[in-house]
């Protein structure tokens with residue numbers, strides 16, 4: 001019996017089908033994600049990693065299937081239940097997806113505006129707390145996204161995703177475009193936040209270093225579904241052409257050597 005067999009998943013997908021015109025991206029896709037774990041979603045380009053993330057957070061309507069998040073069946077949920085569950089997750093898109101006309105602090109405050117009775121001063125103080133939590137200097141709060149480095153923008157995007165103290169964060173390629181040191185720092189930040197806040201992390205990535213450094217489990221998208229899930233050690237034993245070449249290729253070996261040194 002697996003260690004998860006008796007726990008209820010915080011994200012439970014069954015029979016998901018996504019299709020654009022005649023292009024079927026997901027067909028009968030199932031996935032379970034458990035509380036507090038960091039799951040890396042990998043797969044070749046175009047296998048539908050981002051579409052899957054968008055499907056769970058309601059930005060893409062699947063043709064078929066059930067999506068349950070934090071015990072709420074999103075197909076059957078009332079608007080109120082939907083809103084409640086949406087407040088319990090945060091999303092960080094690839095480039096941070098910040099509003100360019102707002103400062104970092106104002107960006108982080110955006111989700112907080114849904115909370116009734118929260119005055120402007122408290123909101124700003126809470127935003128500053130999130131900004132500090134992701135390791136940005138205090139002064140970053142007054143800056144506009146264009147005044148930040150790529151790494152700082154990603155941290156700002158993460159601060160906004162954490163604005164409402166979510167149970168789950170969805171990260172779409174968080175280390176893409178970062179230099180190796182910045183990427184490694186971001187990996188450590190995600191791990192630290194997940195462990196200290198008990199966050200569940202759904203992490204779409206191509207970055208093998210991130211998988212080694214950060215993820216508890218990996219889910220591989222291939223053949224229109226989640227082909228296999230497991231730890232990095234388990235991935236190394238999977239007998240499937242894409243999985244084998246991904247986890248045994250030269251980049252994978254380099255990432256493994258780096259992980260073993262740390």
Ligand SMILES: Nc1ncnc2c1ncn2[C@@H]1O[C@H](COP(=O)(O)OP(=O)(O)OP(=O)(O)O)[C@@H](O)[C@H]1O
Pocket residue numbers: 020025043044045046047048049050051052
């Ligand atoms: N809104 C859309 N309309 C039409 N096709 C779409 C749409 N969104 C995604 N697709 C298609 O769905 C497929 C999966 O896209 P997705 O962005 O999820 O891939 P991915 O696995 O995240 O890829 P990558 O690793 O390159 O980022 C692609 O073929 C893409 O062109």
